[in-house]
Amino acid sequence: xxxxxxxxxxxxxxxxxxxxxxxxxxxxxxxxxxxxxxxxxxxxxxxxxxxxxxxxxxxxxxxxxxxxxxxxxxxxxxxxxxxxxxxxxxxxxxxxxxxxxxxxxxxxxxxxxxxxxxxxxxxxxxxxxxxxxxxxxxxxxxxxxxxxxxxxxxxxxxxxxxxxxxxxxxxxxxxxxxxxxxxxxxxxxxxxxxxxxxxxxxxxxxxxxxxxxxxxxxxxxxxxxxxxxxxxxxxxxxxxxxxxxxxxxxxxxxxxxxxxxxxxxxxxxxxxxxxxxxxxxxxxxxxxxxxxxxxxxxxxxxxxxxxxxxxxxxxxxxxxxxxxxxxxx
Numbered sequence: 001x002x003x004x005x006x007x008x009x010x011x012x013x014x015x016x017x018x019x020x021x022x023x024x025x026x027x028x029x030x031x032x033x034x035x036x037x038x039x040x041x042x043x044x045x046x047x048x049x050x051x052x053x054x055x056x057x058x059x060x061x062x063x064x065x066x067x068x069x070x071x072x073x074x075x076x077x078x079x080x081x082x083x084x085x086x087x088x089x090x091x092x093x094x095x096x097x098x099x100x101x102x103x104x105x106x107x108x109x110x111x112x113x114x115x116x117x118x119x120x121x122x123x124x125x126x127x128x129x130x131x132x133x134x135x136x137x138x139x140x141x142x143x144x145x146x147x148x149x150x151x152x153x154x155x156x157x158x159x160x161x162x163x164x165x166x167x168x169x170x171x172x173x174x175x176x177x178x179x180x181x182x183x184x185x186x187x188x189x190x191x192x193x194x195x196x197x198x199x200x201x202x203x204x205x206x207x208x209x210x211x212x213x214x215x216x217x218x219x220x221x222x223x224x225x226x227x228x229x230x231x232x233x234x235x236x237x238x239x240x241x242x243x244x245x246x247x248x249x250x251x252x253x254x255x256x257x258x259x260x261x262x263x264x265x266x267x268x269x270x271x272x273x274x275x276x277x278x279x280x281x282x283x284x285x286x287x288x289x290x291x292x293x294x295x296x297x298x299x300x301x302x303x304x305x306x307x308x309x310x311x312x313x314x315x316x317x318x319x320x321x322x323x324x325x326x327x328x329x
Contacts, residue, residue: 003029003030003037003038003039004036004037004052004054005037005052005054005097006029007027007037007039009024009027012024012027012039012041012050015050015091015093015099016041016043016050016101018084018085018086018091019082019083019084019085019101020045020082020083020085021041021043021045021046021048021082021101022043022044022045022046023043023044024041024042024043025041025042025043025044026041026042027039027040027041027042027050028040035054035214036051036052036053036054036214037051037052037054038050038051038052039051040104041101046103046104047104048082048101048102048103048104049079049101049102049103049104050099050100050101051099051100051101051102052093052097052098052099053097053098053099053100053214054096054097055096055097056096056097056098056214057095057096057098058090058092058095058098060098060141061090061092061098061100062090062139063139063141063216064213064214064216065081065088065089065090065100066137066139067134067137067139067190067213067216068080068081068089068213069081069089070133070134070137071130071133071134074133076126076129076130076133076210077126077207077208077209077210078209078210078211078213079102079103079104079105079209079211080102080103081100081101081102082100082101082102082103105201105208105209105211106201106203106208106209107201107202107203107208107209108201108202108203109197109198109200109201109202110197110200110202112197112235113235115197115232115235115243116243117242117243117245117246118205118246119202119205119207119232120232120233120243120244120246120247120250121246121247121249121250122202122206122207122250123195123200123207123228123232123247123250124225124228124246124247124248124249124250124251124252124253125250125251125253125254126195126200126207126210126250127192127195127224127225127228127250127251128250128251128252128253128254128255129254130190130192130210131189131190131191131221131224131255132254132255134189134190135189137190140190140218141216141217141218142217142218143191143193143217143218143219144215144217145193145215145275145279146219147177147181147182147271150177150274150275150278150279151177153278153279153282154170154173154174154177154278156282156286156287157170157278157281157282157286157287158170158174160286160287162285162286166281166285166286169281169299169303170281173274173277173278173281176270176274176306177271177274177278180267180270180271180274181271182220182223182264182267182268182271183220183260183264183267185260186220186221186222186223186258186260186261186264187220187221187222187258187260187261188218188219188220188221189218189219189221190216190217190218191216191217191218191219191220191221191223191224191227192210192213192215192216192224192227193215193216193217193219193224193227194212194214194215194227195210195224195227195228195231195232196227196228196231196232197231197232199211199212220261220264220268221255221261222257222261222264222265222268223268223271223272225247225248225251225265225268226265226268226269226271226272227272228247229244229247229248229269229272230269230272230273230276230302230305232247233247234305234308237301237304237305237308238308239305239308239309239312241312241320241321244321244325245320245321245324245325246325247325248321248322248325248326249325249328249329252325252326252329253329256326256329257326262318262322262326265317265322266309266314266317266318266322267314269309269317270306270309270310273302273303273305273306273309274302274306276302277299277302277303277306278299280297280298280299280301280302281299283297284296284297284298284299285299
């Protein structure tokens with residue numbers, strides 16, 4: 001979430017009229033991410049989130065639209081997409097910008113110092129509920145950040161003049177991507193792909209909503225667990241085994257991991273940490289948008305988290321996190 005497209009009050013009013021959400025009272029841009037334009041809006045009907053998918057086609061938006069409607073129909077706690085008067089939930093501003101309005105979810109994002117084992121357990125359970133609910137969803141979409149795409153991003157970064165520090169880091173990232181290639185034959189389905197702390201809302205300790213399905217795609221289900229572990233299981237970039245264990249326990253309450261998934265999970269965590277490091281290097285160190293109103297995200301966080309996984313090692317990871325979690329479920 002960020003602000004790339006600055007909308008005037010008249011533009012906001014014109015777009016809002018297409019949806020059945022009342023008349024605009026006030027709006028403010030939200031600077032909390034890297035990809036899309038986000039406005040929080042208050043109208044005569046209540047509080048909503050207006051989002052513009054930047055650089056995405058109508059087909060991209062249609063995948064997310066079908067997914068969120070499907071999850072809503074299956075009673076998962078996701079933001080409802082507001083309908084367009086002529087049908088559907090998306091308005092194309094132009095071929096590469098897609099606008100939607102979502103209901104404002106209750107609750108709040110927990111601070112990183114507040115995260116508990118119980119928060120992690122509920123996140124794991126949501127993830128498995130989502131994976132199970134999407135088994136009968138026919139639409140599929142390629143992961144925008146699979147290994148092939150990450151290699152393309154890395155090559156692009158290597159072709160641009162950067163500092164010695166970044167150049168050295170890019171060499172390290174290339175080696176890690178080559179060393180931690182994800183296995184090809186794992187159970188697949190629809191994955192969230194970005195289930196970080198800032199995409200979940202809690203109220204009085206209970207998970208009340210999950211946001212941001214823009215990165216959702218078809219992929220290995222266990223990769224989705226690895227992505228969540230890369231954020232929820234850390235404190236000051238140090239892995240907390242009890243949090244990781246609780247997240248996997250929560251997940252396996254509704255869907256058991258196959259032997260192949262258990263074997264692959266540690267390596268998927270290393271790959272996921274590297275995936276977020278390279279995209280942050282690209283977005284914040286190499287290709288910097290001067291007019292984007294957004295928070296800076298430091299690639300070093302994921303470099304440190306990768307090291308924490310490596311310091312634990314596969315044997316300890318499985319003995320202290322994976323096996324106890326799976327045995328408890």
